[in-house]
Amino acid sequence: MNLLLISNSTNPGEPYLDYPKHNIREFLGPEPVEVLFIPYAAVTFSYDLYEEKVSERFREAGHKIISIHHFGDPVKAVRDAEAIAVGGGNTWKLLKIIRDNNLIKPVRDKVTGGIPYIGWSAGSNVACPTMMTTNDMPVVQPDSFSSFDLIPFQINPHYLDANPEGHAGETREQRIMEFIEMNPHLYVVGLREGTMLEVRNEKIRLMGPRKARIFKQGIPPYELGDKDDFSWLLKNR
């Protein structure tokens, strides 16, 4: 499998999807690829606008995007795809429309068959067994939380360490501790902004300037960096 699972589209103060475009270029390689884009996580802006923003950045990386909303038959669009990119936004809306359009198995079949998958934020979250480590508000109800299940562990995108000063709500760590309490068989990787996981030939590496935080029930949370091995996470199915 070939996966590029990015924490966040955009670092503060930078243009949309700018920082990971070099990684996207390297991941997809020098030959131009036409990438099927899944824009369903967009809520407050149109799919056309979303495609345009993403298209610009992929063009800079030497590749072409076409959004699935232009196809009358989304399942066929997936079956014909050379590569798939799933954009960020609201994970609930993303998963609901993926499931309503019966895309779980077609995407899984294609990606386990070898075509590249790029996800950022919500798009990384739905690569996991379920979307249950999302940070998003459940603005719609999908019929199930099960997602593409391309990897056997959960990613928490936009992982952050602290709440704003004086805020009493749960920290991200507390929320993930609740998740592992209720789902003790699963590892969770807290993927900090500016970082991503690349999965290739049964190997995983972390890229970016920050460490990832690893959570599993019964083990104190700990940190792994870009020199550390993450590939063992693939064996825990």
Add this chain to the structure above:
Amino acid sequence: MNLLLISNSTNPGEPYLDYPKHNIREFLGPEPVEVLFIPYAAVTFSYDLYEEKVSERFREAGHKIISIHHFGDPVKAVRDAEAIAVGGGNTWKLLKIIRDNNLIKPVRDKVTGGIPYIGWSAGSNVACPTMMTTNDMPVVQPDSFSSFDLIPFQINPHYLDANPEGHAGETREQRIMEFIEMNPHLYVVGLREGTMLEVRNEKIRLMGPRKARIFKQGIPPYELGDKDDFSWLLKNR
């Protein structure tokens, strides 16, 4: 109806459930009441421990708590209750166990019949039509997001204005803007920490040192304070 819907149990640096205890005392009145406590939002600590913490504070307010987990028949416990308190924690686990135990209608019947309902954090969220304005991580999947529907609008507890410096994830306002885009018929009240809504005799008032932020599709978000009328929110069913 008599509802006390509190944003958060505890202000930073204070003992658990300390700041609202005066409001709870005033809300329940001078006669000692035995309050049925619903502790299901607890994930990483026991129902016994949760009951103990809450019990201490209610005792200071002149009232008694007994947790529903001591009853073999939770529906009967609700039917016999003089008052109901629903504690904070993880809203998903709270709603799942409420629904698994078939408590939606019994609680709704009792509270629309006049017994007092006190909720904080997740416990305020489940007083709404659905739990869909929660901030919590979906650590379990309830069969539906529908909750007690005691009020015809949504509360976002722990409402906060800003992300930590340098964090690119959605702000709370952006998340609620997504909610109203997908749910245009519903008002959302962003209830800041340290504040609460009291519903009594078809009147609502805001209590606490901060304003609430009101969201509805098609209207720019705006603020209402403790001198403003909130009662119109009850008419929007």
